[in-house]
Amino acid sequence: YKEAQNTFTNYSFTSYPLDNTAEPYMYLSPQSGNMYVGQVNAIRFFNTNISKTDNRTKAGLVFSEIEVLNKPFYNQGRLITDGDILKLNSGQNMLNIEFALLNYTNATDHTYSWILQGWDNEWITSQNNMAAYINLRPGTYILLVKAANSQGQWTEKPIQLTIVISYPVYQTWWFILLCSLALSSIVYWLINLRFRYFKEKFQLRNKIAADLHDEIGSTLTSINILSNVSQQAMEQHPQQAKGMLQQISDQSKTIQQNMSDIVWSIRPDNEKVEDLVTRMREYAAQTLEHLNIDATIEADEELGTKILPMQHRKELLLIYKEAINNIAKHAGATIVSVTLKIESKNIQLTITDNGKWKGETTGTGTRSMQARAGAIGGNLKIVPSATGTEVLVIIPVP
DSSP states (O other), X not given: OHHHHHHSTTOOOEEEOOXXXXXXXXXXXXXXXXXXXXXXXXXXXXXXXXXXXXXXXXXXXXXXXXXXXXXXXXXXXBOOOTTOEEEXXXXXXXXXXXXXXXXXXXXXXXXXXXXXXXXXXXXXXXXXXXXXXXXXXXXXXXXXXXXXOTTOOBOSSOEEEEEEEOOOGGGSHHHHHHHHHHHHHHHHHXXXXXXXXXHXXXXXXXXXXXXXXXXXXXXXXXXXXXHHHHHHHHHHXXXXXXXXXXXXHHHHHHHHHHHHHHHHHHXXXXXXXXXXXXXXXXHHHHHHGGGTOEEEEEEOGGXXXXXOOHHHHHHHHHXXXXXXXXXXXXXXXXXXXXXXXXXXXEEEEEEEESSOOSSOTTSHHHHHHHHHHHHTTOEEEEEEETTEEEEEEEEEOO
C-alpha cells in the first residue's frame, strides 16, 4: 500500500464506511485496475492504470466536475481536462465548475484562486473549490485556476478552460446582415412605390391634358370659326348660316360627350369592368333605342369585379362608342350584339350587327379605333360578311 501511494500520489481516493470490526485488507482488481484498501470504518480505492505522465498528475490540479444548468457536462463523453474548449449555446449560461488539488495532506486547508477572463475583474481566492457563474453573456471566456497546499505552496502554472457561449440567432452577423438586406429591400420598395405613385400621377395629368387638347381643343377651334362665319352669312346666306349653326350644335354635343367620357374614365369608382358594362348599356340606350335597333350586351361574370386601369377603360369605351356610332349612322342594322369575355388572359370585346357598314373599313373612324387598341397593347379587326359586320377587339389583361 505504501509503495502504491508513492507511485500514484496526488490522486483522489473514495472512502466507503465499514463495520468497526472489519479487518484492514488490500485488493487489486485485474479487470478494472482499481486497488482497494481496507481500513477501519472505510475502504479506499484508486486506479492503478493512471501513470505519472498523465497531464492531471503533472498539474497537480484538475477540473473534477462541471455542471451546466445544474446537470453534469462532459466534453465529447469525457471529463473536462486542462486546456479544453467548452462550447455552449446561448441558453447554457449557468455554470458550476469544481476543481481539486490532488494533495491529501491536510486537504481541508487547500486554497484556490481563479479568474474568468472576460467576466471577472480580479482573481477570486477561497478555500471553496467551486466557481459558479450565472447569466453569462455570449462570448469567449478563459477560466484560469491555481491552488496552494496547506503549506502555502502554489501550483507552478494555472490550469485553463476556454468557454465559448454562442450568440443567439438574432445576434449573429449573418442574421443581422439578412435583416439589414431585408430592411433595405423594404425601404427601396417603399421609395420605388412612392416614385411610381408620383410618376403615374404625373402621367395622368399629362394624359388628361392631351385628351382635353385632342378631344376638345380642335372642336372648340372649329366652333369658333363656324360662329364667326355664320354671323357674317346670317343676312346674305341665311340657309348656309343655319347649317353652320347645326354644325355648332353637333360639335357642342360632341364636346359634352367627350368631357363626360374623360371625367368618367378618371374617376376611381369606375375602375371595375361592371362599371364599363353599365356605361356601355347607357350609351347603347341613348344612341340605338330611338332608331328601333335592338341591342343586347353580355359580359362574363368573372369579369364583373376585375379592375381596369384608367387608360384601358377609356380606350375600350371610346372604341365601343365609335363602333356604335357607325352602326347607328351608316349600317342600317336592326340588331346589335355586344359581348365582353376573357380569352387566354386577354379581354375580348365583340360587336356584331346585321347591317352593312358604309364604305371600306379603312376610314378615319376605323384608323382611330385601331390606334386606340394599339395604345393599350391590343389589336382590332373589322370583319364584314354577307350577314353583317363584326368588330373584334382583344386587349391584354393588366
